[in-house]
Amino acid sequence: MTTERRVLVHPDRPALAASVAARFLTKVIDLIEDEGEAHIVLTGGSVGTEVLRAIAQSPARNSIDWSLVHVWWGDERWLPRGDDERNETQARRALLDHVPVDERKVHPFPASDEGLDIDEAATRYADELRSHAAEGAEFPRFAITFLGVGPDGHVASLFPEREGPTVTVPGVIAVHDSPKPPAGRLSLTMPLLNSSERIWLVLTGADKAPALGLALAGASVQEVPVAGVLGTKRTVFFIDADASTDVPESLIMPTSYWTGAMDQSDWLPTRAPSGRGR
Numbered sequence: 029m030t031t032e033r034r035v036l037v038h039p040d041r042p043a044l045a046a047s048v049a050a051r052f053l054t055k056v057i058d059l060i061e062d063e064g065e066a067h068i069v070l071t072g073g074s075v076g077t078e079v080l081r082a083i084a085q086s087p088a089r090n091s092i093d094w095s096l097v098h099v100w101w102g103d104e105r106w107l108p109r110g111d112d113e114r115n116e117t118q119a120r121r122a123l124l125d126h127v128p129v130d131e132r133k134v135h136p137f138p139a140s141d142e143g144l145d146i147d148e149a150a151t152r153y154a155d156e157l158r159s160h161a162a163e164g165a166e167f168p169r170f171a172i173t174f175l176g177v178g179p180d181g182h183v184a185s186l187f188p189e190r191e192g193p194t195v196t197v198p199g200v201i202a203v204h205d206s207p208k209p210p211a212g213r214l215s216l217t218m219p220l221l222n223s224s225e226r227i228w229l230v231l232t233g234a235d236k237a238p239a240l241g242l243a244l245a246g247a248s249v250q251e252v253p254v255a256g257v258l259g260t261k262r263t264v265f266f267i268d269a270d271a272s273t274d275v276p277e278s279l280i281m282p283t284s285y286w287t288g289a290m291d292q293s294d295w296l297p298t299r300a301p302s303g304r305g306r
């Protein structure tokens with residue numbers, strides 16, 4: 029596992045969404061060419077949904093063979109199917125309704141109106157994940173996982189000072205006491221999120237700056253869950269200027285890196301601090 033985390037600062041949220049969308053489209057085209065399919069994990073939240081909208085609006089979306097893409101979610105709100113507040117509903121409206129995905133490869137969490145209790149729903153989703161694992165593996169190999177970050181530093185539905193962020197087993201948990209409504213949620217655990225090859229965190233706004241600063245300074249995962257996020261190949265924070273105020277200068281990549289003016293290999297990544305959150 030790499031200890032590198034990279035921070036890319038964009039002028040504002042639309043610029044961020046466009047930049048992440050462009051990277052996503054390029055990367056998925058490559059992944060499909062190299063591996064024949066791609067397992068992608070979506071996030072809920074305002075920024076994550078705006079990124080999906082930007083992907084849908086890009087003409088390059090037609091360059092992807094969407095039938096080879098598996099779509100999963102990092103977390104879900106325990107609400108009826110089709111509810112406006114479900115991460116699934118928002119992702120469908122923003123992207124999935126506009127591209128030719130294979131519905132058999134779209135894997136939403138169970139909904140609260142389907143006759144399961146929330147703990148059964150967590151088990152059901154873990155089973156669904158296991159049924160798509162490669163031979164010899166327990167879970168699918170996630171190529172790209174998107175994560176939004178709350179002002180309190182939560183990722184997926186792993187909230188500070190709750191049990192979620194400290195679960196050490198890869199899998200799916202039911203959350204009964206989310207401080208952000210609704211109280212009931214389903215979430216991949218941190219070890220399962222961290223099994224992703226690439227984790228792309230998307231966050232904007234001054235209200236997120238303190239949590240981001242603490243996470244990058246090595247805060248504990250229990251206090252600031254985003255501090256525990258680390259993909260196996262790349263962990264990139266896509267942020268805007270307002271969210272960047274507490275980010276150490278040494279972790280911010282030069283603008284020329286992501287505008288394409290510099291070869292990406294020119295950039296020497298800075299090691300993340302080896303704090304308690306690692």
Ligand SMILES: O=C1O[C@H](COP(=O)(O)O)[C@@H](O)[C@H](O)[C@H]1O
Nearest residue numbers: 071072073074075176177178184
């Ligand atoms: O409730 C949630 O919030 C977070 C962050 O959302 P944002 O609107 O502050 O970007 C999101 O990552 C998570 O998936 C979602 O369930």
